[in-house]
Amino acid sequence: MNETPTSVRTHIGFFGRRNAGKSSLVNAVTGQNLSIVSEVKGTTTDPVNKTMELLPLGPVVVIDTPGIDDQGDIGEQRVLKAKQVLNKTDVAVLVVDAVEGKTAEDEELIAIFRSKQTPFIVAYNKADLIDAPIEVDETEVIVSALTKEGVDALKERIAALAFTQETKLQIVGDLLQGGDFVVLVTPIDKAAPKGRLILPQQQTIRDILEADASAIVVKEHELRDTLAHLGKKPRLIVTDSQVFAKVSADTPRDVPLTSFSILFARLNGFLGASLEGVKALDSLENGDEVLVAEGCTHHRQCDDIGTVKIPRWIRNYVNKDVKFSFTCGRDFPLDLSRYRIVIHCGGCMLNRREMRYRQEHSLAQDVPIINYGVVIAHIQGILERCVEVFG
């Protein structure tokens, strides 16, 4: 893991009609021939992501999308894909063919950016093809992907929009003072990835260090002894939610306790909704369907907790025949009406915007959305204790 995690990179999405030059402009901005360019309309059929350092901004993900004016069945799917990208986009670039000018579809996109409060810039592309200069306001730039005219200015405008958005978010650092120490409990079982810690653990350690505090990392079976020998009370214990029961039993009642998953839910702004929604667990009935949504696609441990352990724990807890469905990665159903509850991981692989979208999307359909860690703590009867540290 030498790279900045995707979840904390600024996501820059390029949108617009077919042939406006989205892919050409993405290539010009990234300085790489990442996306296929052609005069055929509808060349880009799936979003293309590129992680890179974009100066003057820093680590970003640049996303090229399919044209939004596609017609027919496949066209609709492409439009849907482009719109899904919008759910995680921090800064949008609307690419308009300067020769044709803005169309109804472009105006529709602008309306969507505004409704989602996504900062955007309109790039009139193909400047090399126009004779008379076009007038632009401060939300617009004139560029040519061909001659590279205006490309640097576009990058600067993207960076400026991203900076105005940026708030320094902390996983746990805001709860700590210099000199504090935090004990992190990370099971190393056969589901753990080989030779490394998982991302939320690494990020939490980094955040603790940035707060001038110390981190002590132990496995769950070492916790009791470690606490006995420390000589000083930790400011906080953060555990993997899967071993909540043991860790809670081994942690003195006056030491605050929480989980990585709950910390990330807080970071991603959906702890409040989780605490609000968790009561819904107690009213599950036979035949009710629960959606378990996992942000990452590739990590066995998460898989296991989402698809095996959480369903088992919930069935035992409510003692009802509850049905479970699963999604992972970028997939998240548009229609949630068949689900009584959505249970979601902390979202360490998704960016804050995407998590906010999922939360708003669920609540708009009256489906409570609850974080993994909150569900597990509730089932174990330790939820109150696990959020005390947040005040």
Ligand SMILES: Nc1nc2c(ncn2[C@@H]2O[C@H](COP(=O)(O)OP(=O)(O)OP(=O)(O)O)[C@@H](O)[C@H]2O)c(=O)[nH]1
């Ligand atoms: N003259 C000129 N041609 C350009 C410029 N940018 C793109 N083009 C041409 O416009 C056509 C479409 O470019 P693409 O980058 O594939 O457009 P796109 O928006 O990605 O199109 P789809 O993927 O089909 O939605 C290609 O023939 C490009 O060579 C430009 O700045 N000037």
Ligand SMILES: [Mg+2]
């Ligand atoms: Mg394209």
